Amino acid sequence: MLVLLFGCANDASVPVPTAGADATAPAETANTEADFTLKLGFDAEFPPYGYLDENGEYAGFDIDIAKELCSRLGWGLQLIPINWDSKDFELESGAIDCIWNGFTMNGREELYTWSDAYMDNSQVFIVKSDSGITDKAGLAGKTVAVQKESSALKALEGEENAELLASFKQLVQLQDYNTAFMELESGAADAIAMDIGVAKYQIRGKESEYTILDEAIQSEQYAIGFYLGNTELRDKVQAELDKMAADGTFAKISENWFGYDVCILGE
Numbered sequence: 001m002l003v004l005l006f007g008c009a010n011d012a013s014v015p016v017p018t019a020g021a022d023a024t025a026p027a028e029t030a031n032t033e034a035d036f037t038l039k040l041g042f043d044a045e046f047p048p049y050g051y052l053d054e055n056g057e058y059a060g061f062d063i064d065i066a067k068e069l070c071s072r073l074g075w076g077l078q079l080i081p082i083n084w085d086s087k088d089f090e091l092e093s094g095a096i097d098c099i100w101n102g103f104t105m106n107g108r109e110e111l112y113t114w115s116d117a118y119m120d121n122s123q124v125f126i127v128k129s130d131s132g133i134t135d136k137a138g139l140a141g142k143t144v145a146v147q148k149e150s151s152a153l154k155a156l157e158g159e160e161n162a163e164l165l166a167s168f169k170q171l172v173q174l175q176d177y178n179t180a181f182m183e184l185e186s187g188a189a190d191a192i193a194m195d196i197g198v199a200k201y202q203i204r205g206k207e208s209e210y211t212i213l214d215e216a217i218q219s220e221q222y223a224i225g226f227y228l229g230n231t232e233l234r235d236k237v238q239a240e241l242d243k244m245a246a247d248g249t250f251a252k253i254s255e256n257w258f259g260y261d262v263c264i265l266g267e
Contacts, residue, residue, distance in 0.1 A: 041096030
């Protein structure tokens with residue numbers, strides 16, 4: 001597992017909690033703020049929220065928010081890429097303090113201690129602008145691409161979208177959205193089902209070439225998931241997130257990544 005350490009408060013490295021500590025206990029931040037390092041678990045293949053960039057460094061919207069938050073609190077930040085299927089084990093073992101990476105809270109409310117939702121994330125269809133497809137009804141008889149194990153796939157396979165799914169010629173599950181866009185560009189797929197945040201990031205600067213259909217497949221919210229019962233750490237993070245939303249910092253980082261303010265904190 002590749003791990004990068006960031007000293008958010010200054011250029012010096014911040015000590016990492018020793019392995020001898022109780023790994024299953026929630027992170028203790030009270031009275032040890034100067035020594036605390038937030039261990040952030042994330043999927044390193046989920047741009048724009050978290051990914052490995054062309055320079056071999058971890059980047060992303062959620063990562064930038066976390067860096068700013070830790071800097072303000074005087075915490076260190078340890079970015080830990082995880083296998084998404086093992087996220088619960090990583091959290092329960094104490095290997096990470098939170099899951100913060102475009103993490104959907106809907107349907108998982110009782111499984112984690114959550115921050116407030118900070119972003120709406122609808123699943124939508126994206127098509128080529130010259131396709132002639134203007135709504136979901138226009139996808140009848142068409143080939144739709146979707147990422148494997150994604151929220152969009154889960155939404156399409158839900159009972160409420162059974163009729164829509166049945167209308168497709170084919171639903172093709174692909175490994176990543178780069179491949180999906182190649183399929184769309186080549187004509188092998190007529191549409192892609194994906195998160196709206198990812199969609200807007202992918203087509204930024206190419207808005208004339210693609211259209212996001214107005215009708216959403218499903219809506220959900222992103223939040224930060226902590227170990228169930230770890231309200232102390234959640235409360236500290238939430239308080240600083242609220243300050244970042246109030247002073248415009250959250251909006252500024254949003255603009256850098258999406259071109260608009262995605263923050264719903266305080267609404």
